[in-house]
Amino acid sequence: MAFIDSVLGDFFWRALIGGLGVALVAGPLGCFVVWRRMAYFGDTLAHSALLGIALGFLLQLPLNLTIAGTCVALALILVVLARSRTLATDTLLGILAHSALAIGLVTLSFMPEVRVDLSGYLFGDLLAMSRDDLAWIYGGAAVILALLFKLWRGLLMATIHEELARVEGFPVERLRLLLMLMFSLVIAVAMKIVGVLLITALLIIPAATARRLARTPEHMVLLAVVLGMVSVAGGLSLSWYGDSPAGPSVVVTAFGLFLLVYGMVRRPHS
Numbered sequence: 001m002a003f004i005d006s007v008l009g010d011f012f013w014r015a016l017i018g019g020l021g022v023a024l025v026a027g028p029l030g031c032f033v034v035w036r037r038m039a040y041f042g043d044t045l046a047h048s049a050l051l052g053i054a055l056g057f058l059l060q061l062p063l064n065l066t067i068a069g070t071c072v073a074l075a076l077i078l079v080v081l082a083r084s085r086t087l088a089t090d091t092l093l094g095i096l097a098h099s100a101l102a103i104g105l106v107t108l109s110f111m112p113e114v115r116v117d118l119s120g121y122l123f124g125d126l127l128a129m130s131r132d133d134l135a136w137i138y139g140g141a142a143v144i145l146a147l148l149f150k151l152w153r154g155l156l157m158a159t160i161h162e163e164l165a166r167v168e169g170f171p172v173e174r175l176r177l178l179l180m181l182m183f184s185l186v187i188a189v190a191m192k193i194v195g196v197l198l199i200t201a202l203l204i205i206p207a208a209t210a211r212r213l214a215r216t217p218e219h220m221v222l223l224a225v226v227l228g229m230v231s232v233a234g235g236l237s238l239s240w241y242g243d244s245p246a247g248p249s250v251v252v253t254a255f256g257l258f259l260l261v262y263g264m265v266r267r268p269h270s
Contacts, residue, residue, distance in 0.1 A: 023228030030207030071184030124247025
């Protein structure tokens, strides 16, 4: 117990433990982002996180809760608007992303008594990780991983061939909505690590790197988790020894691994 208290009392180890927890859940979800080509959707939810921050300060509620709630609300709005088919999905995503970001900034401007360091939210504040943040990260990760384990076959089938999944009896629309809700939760837990502007990068880059090496979907998920964890550990080390910002350093490390793998490894044949 004394050892655990000692580890959790050191900001570097708290940052590492929190970052590894995010990588654990960002890996499998990042694979679905790559497979489904949902990068722009991830950006939209990430931009909406700033509105969640503003609402948290306005309503004096926990920021993680308001960020998750805002992301979920935006995902539901997108589903409703997409069903009307009056606008293309990418157009809707662009409208919602920038509108949520602008509303969040305007809301913060009307609260002069609240002094907010936006750089910490935009680019992450990994070295300020608290025990409460760790509880939020690992609690959210446990929920997401449990859902993925239970829904894996249906999510994978709907990703590979949506019409065949319908024929097989999988609730495709419900699975899509649940996947969006899981994205919302992971963005809320990952914001502390890399910030609003870089969350999608942490989802996509390890998964895209793993795709070059993997032979099966499950293998790709495992590799994405490992590469994400290596990126977190490497980024934190770069930040510690090079005095660089922690969140961007994690993404730079992930990008370095991506270049290394794509430059040296041929795509395996299935």
